[in-house]
Amino acid sequence: MKDILQTINRYSVIYPNKIAIRYNDHSLTYKQLDTYANALACYIMSSRTPLILYGHMSPYMIVGMLASLKAGCGYIPLDISMPTARLQHIINKVEPNFVLNTTSDEIELTNGEIITIDDLQQMSVTTREFNNIQEVDIAYTIFTSGTTGEPKGVQISYGSLNEFVKWISDINQLGLYQHWLNQAPFSFDLSVMAIYPCLTTAGTLHLVDKHMVAKPQLLDDLLRSNNINIWVSTPSFMELALLLPVFTQEKYESLGQFIFCGEVLSHKLAEKLLHHFNKAVVYNTYGPTEATVAVTGIQITQSIIQHYNPLPVGKPRAGVTLAVNDHAELIIMGRCLSQGYLNDAIKTAQVFKEYQGKQAYYTGDSAYYLDDMWFIKGRMDNQIKYNGYRIELEDIEFRLRQIHFIQEAIVVPKVKQGKVVQLIAAITLTKAVSPEEVKVLKSEITPLLAENLPTYMLPTKYEILEKLPINGNGKVDRKAINEVILR
Ligand code: AMP
16 A cells, blocks of 8 residues: 555646645645655755644645655644744754744744745755655654643654554545545644545645634635535534534535544534535544544444434544453553653653553543444543643643742633533632732733633633632542532
């Protein structure tokens, strides 16, 4: 079987003028994609560290991905939503030789040579074809929220990536030459589910940017003017689309398949979607970033909807073994597993451990097996999904406690119909203050937090308590706080 790089290179020869990636008015053909990627690969060939890709939905982010794979160093995508302090923290950890800045903003960094799109466009074209990456080499590292206030870099090998892409290609029931919609920013691995399966089946990848998330009308334009066929998103994003006045198969005839991952696909949402798109194939997939995007999948049919609520996440893909331990925690084994968190042996050892003699990842998800299918019950820790984003509540709490007037902090997710709809922080102050001062202090919290946390992690309400309740073990009693706050 041809791997990702070989396949895309082949398409650049047989379909040179076919559009590979489109974002608003920007597009790159297969030929341009491969040519730029070769030029950049040649330039960064000496890199001994992953290539940092900074930006949002620029097609050049994908040029950078392919270039880093060709060069053999792999990449780390960092989205513009990340505050400078968090960005700098990651850069300090990686000490990159090269950073591709696909934005027009200047970034000041202490490490690495910055390459701009202008630089990239002026690099000399090479006829050499690069395919340096080996199966065991790290293809990408994606940073995700960490409990100690520091993001963790999940490293995924090229072999695992290829295996995952092959599986999605099997799930794709529409075949070659499709128009794919990618919703997730590249710094989330859900984007991997659209990028490579699209580009290895001669499709065109359409990138949704953050403005479309706020304005469904822009999404309507994108869907109709590009005849999108395959939709890859979180269920949360689908809920936004369902706000469109008419979101039906009749209006969006070309939409033939939906693939979801990243959070619970609710029974209600799936039912509504199948009702509106009765000819479309709807897939629910499940997996953590640590096991290469997704490890189980199932087509959600009318029959599944009738028989199961909550919906199943399906069967494991080839090469993946699942089990539950005595605490009903889901454990993943197989080649899909990450080789651990970048430069973080301690956090790696906490969750990548042996299970019955095999290397395994302990997911923190509580799960059960029924009728030959896996079901996810919920989290066993304080990790949540909020609008599709993975957040460790302790990450926010750590940052709250760094604020000089805050003594203690607990973040409470407000849940409606199984979905987190708001983050509320319960805090105690370092000293007693007047009601007027409380108002001022509250207004200072969000800007201070935003120096370290992306907007999607910011609580929107702060409750000041005299003290946080403590449970029998002497620990802060989250349950009791939830009751106080959400009363
Ligand atoms: P991430 O690493 O951002 O993909 O988040 C992984 C976590 O998201 C998993 O450990 C689950 O808690 C949750 N998750 C992902 N997909 C699903 C799904 N289909 N159903 C329920 N939970 C999911």
